[in-house]
Amino acid sequence: MSTTILNTAKTDNLFELARDLLSQKNLASLLEKINEITVLSGAAKDFILSVFEPETQSFRSYIFRADTAAALLPRETPVRAAQGPLQQLIKEGKSQYWQSEAYRSRYPDDLLPQLCPDFGDYCLFPLETSLGLVGACEFTRTQGRLFNEEQKQWLQRLMTWVALCLEQLNWQQQVLQEQRQLRHERDDFRVLVDVTNAVLSERDLDDVILEMTQAIQCYFPITTLSIVLGQSGEDQLKVYSTCFIPDAPSVRNFYQLSRDNSLEDSVLRSGEVVHRPLHSSDRMTQDERALFERYLAQSQTLSIIPLRFGQKTLGVLKLVELDSQQQNLPLLQQIAERIAIAVNNAQAYQEITALKEKLVHENMYLIEQSHDSHPDFSEIVGRSAAMSAVLKQVEVVAKSDCSVLILGETGTGKELIARAIHNLSERRSQRMVKMNCAAMPAGLLESDLFGHEKGAFTGATSQRAGRFEMADKGTLFLDEVGEIPLELQPKLLRILQEREFERVGGNKVIVSDVRLIAATNRDLLQMVADKQFRSDLYYRLNVFPIVIPPLRERPEDIPQLVKFLTFKIARRMKRTIDSIPAETLRLLSLMPWPGNVRELENVIERAVLLTQGNVLNLQFDELRFSAAALAEPARGTAVAGDEESDYQRTLRVLKETNGVVSGPKGAAQRLGIKRTTLISRMKKWGISTKAGE
Template sequence: HVLDHQHENTLTRHISNERDNYHILVDVTNAVISQSSKENLLTSLLNCLHPYFKIKELSIIETDKGRCIQRDGRIIGNDIQTQCFFFNDISGSVLDIYCSETIIVTGNDLKQLRAEYSDFNIENDIECLILAPLIFRRELVGKVAYMLSDAAQLQEIDIALMQQIAARVALSMHSLRGSQHSTHSQAKSTDILIEETYDHYQIFDDIISQSEVMSNVLDQVAMVASCDSTVLIEGETGTGKELIAAAIHKMSRRCNRQMIKMNCAAIPDGLFESELFGHERGAFTGAIKNRVGRFELADQSTLFLDEIGDLSLALQPKLLRVLQEHEIERVGHNQLINVDVRLVVATNVDLLARVEDKQFRSDLYFRMNIFPIRLPPLRDRAEDIPLLVKHFTRLISKKMGKNIRAITQESMRCMTEYQWPGNVRQLKNFIERSVILTRGEVLNAPVHELVGMGQPVSGHVSAKEFSPVAVHNNDETISREAIIEALKESNGIVAGPRGAAVKLGLKRTTLLSRMQKMEISSKDYLVER
């Protein structure tokens, strides 16, 4: 019991430190992410770090036309004095701009550095220098030099945290280098050209957006990517949770290894433990050879578990143990295997509600909820729809060998005003259908099939009735009637493209959960053949 108590205290301190670091990283990200110049970046970063680490001076170093530029900021009284120095890069020295290691310089090494490289400015009261590389997408873009006036401060500083701060500075430096934004689309005729350039969040090539709400999401991704803590991604079906998980992995230190993915809803309960942890030959009927589980496959990498809300109560404590102990046990084997895995989980259900309903363990929920990221539905980021329409049209038409160059303004208006209950996935599927129907150079989008733009365009029900939020917010009587009607229309089929879940704009697991609560059986609506 004493050991358990000590372990619990250690875990509590660890989680507390993680939360403190997150607060610091949030402040740093807010301080550096939107600066208009490198001088502003320097002063804003110094202002942010001083209260946490008592750092009174720091430098940002980069190369320009074969020489190094040291932008130095120093707190003097209530002001920050900035200066700019130039020096030649000395390959092989601690000032080697292409060195990718974090270097700490103190004592005699610092005296020698001052003597040999007098062009590099270090004030006389500085006792310790932390040189962290600025790395963005595996490319060195410079260094940040944290300067400490008391070498004893080093014992209180988390070097890994300083590296994570440097990663955010690198991200901002990259944005400043490419700050010449492309021009907004300008129609050259009554049609909108899809080849026109567009703005999107520069750091994330795979994520098309310009809305403020998505910029906030991507800021969160940038904050947490370099950490190893578990991330919980929440959002409706089709909002791009896997894409966000991939972005977190690509920006992490684990990016050189493949991210391992698993959909919890797609694995039968009887095989779940084997899929996650692996099994030994003969562990159960059908286990004819050893199998490596997803956790072992993801060692030194990232494991993405989608639809985590479908994880059975029996397996939840085993997942919690892995998160706490970083070790697994294969089915049919009693030997513990150490794993170094960064876990990213996703769900489209309200996990906290499931905790309250005793369907999900509270300790596992709070262990996964250290850094939640909530993805907005497409209806809340309408300004991104034109960008997505152009992107998908260009991508899909190229794949199909078609030369589609424009979209009518009316089609774009209809698509922008539609609510898209299936979110980005539904939009992409609609564009694919449109490309198939197109014979000329102007996209033939069947917008008459869309609903929800004021009066319904067709005889279908409005998009609001299909919205997962609308279904969730209706009272139980209306929701029950809607579910029964959808089951009748789908002949009792819940899942699949023609199932009731799709008709209601709900996930299969969400619909099954609601049916169970309302005591609705799909068997009552099966059509016998």
């Protein structure tokens, strides 16, 4: 081979050598080829190839020895620190030729005499292309063998091709680097697209975190991942944590973390990213600690990245990776930006949903109370002595803020009394929220009273405010309070005493300023004796008891109630009823009314529905009361149908009908009696019958 090369050198035919050089695919094979052409052929004993690195502005040198034919001592020399011939080359850009003595004298501190102690002759050639200096190549020979001009020229021409080879390898390296960068960016883009699609398609915060966790776990070797959320003014951070246990389902947890001295809070406040090895002294949950110890032999990197949206920091993304590299951090920061957008959207959706639900409840209560804008007793009909005493009690207690316990049978109007107390109180500008404890299943009663957090129980898909929150600064009316389960009574007692509570499934203390009005038809004192009702709660409720008398104990209010109910129901049904027979009023006043005013209202509603004309037509034979109940007037009854009142009423109706007795508009029809009965009464009382003839 050496003979061929030397013959080639003599004829200056370097094309074959150039083809061999340009066919090399990497720097290592190029060095081997230069070694083959020069050192192994005897053209030189040793050579040093120094490749210029533009990015680092330095020379990387490779040294070949004839006796080893292998690269020795790769070294990197910054341009500014270059010494010896390289320094001279940078200044002048020319080839250099030195014999050993002259070299050692010119460059006494250079390392070449140490690397090649037996060199006798030395030459250096710059490797230049149209783009500038790409490197340099140094050759040495042993003592007594000098480079002649022909050899120097041949080496000079050979170095021209070596320079082109280096330029070609640089271009190839640059293309490969760009390809790797493009693949890396493509992969990063795919990750970002997948994470973005996963998190932005969900509106619920739990779903956002679940989808985000699963998407990130597909691309990174993470062992634990947490989303930590916090708002200014709160002492606790909300942590949604997931631990990825090998060969087992991942473990998801939610807990609250104290802000004090926590690394998460430090990042949340400063906005600075933490990216460092995970230490055993770092705060971890039990599951996180178990995974840390499981992978103790591998390097584990802790990354905490702030979740910023606009000008605010919502929380942090915290994860632990195995064998993590710094190059992952920019991608994780971009992922954190998208997570912040999704978290902000989910929180906004959560707030909007809560506000909509609150507005629905407020609207419901406002509709129910829209007719209560004037605080008076307009809905409470009856001025009997018993009712007058009740109304005086209402006026006395309304101005205070104490709890009220309304006692009375079913249908006596306990809610009306409660509403009157609220309307006459200082809280009348706020809502009165009502709740029937008997109508709510025992399992949902606590949630309805105190609200619940999302996920507190099956079906709790969103956070919900309870009645105590909705009634804040106003009044809460608890009807049928005796139906509250015994196990729930301590929580009700606590809010009455301390004005604070927690939602179901939550631990945040909520303060509520509520005036409580309770009502029941049960004997609470007997329930206390039977251990069915707490005595301390009873005494807390029974600060000011009001007992509403049943309807049978105030029959003198029945005629007025009948008239009020008749006209109210007729107006609602768009009917016209302007007269109620006196006999009807008398008979209604004699009935016992076990269902009280509610039962009376139902009877009147049926009568209005069946009435054809403008006189109330009530069929007594359809009522379930026995004849014996009507035989004797109830105690204290003021009979509405005595002779004097019947006489006056008959005169009035005859006058209103211009003496017409019979017919659809006659007096008999309006009085609710037969024509013959009316004529008989007129004769008895000496009323002229000419109008009826």
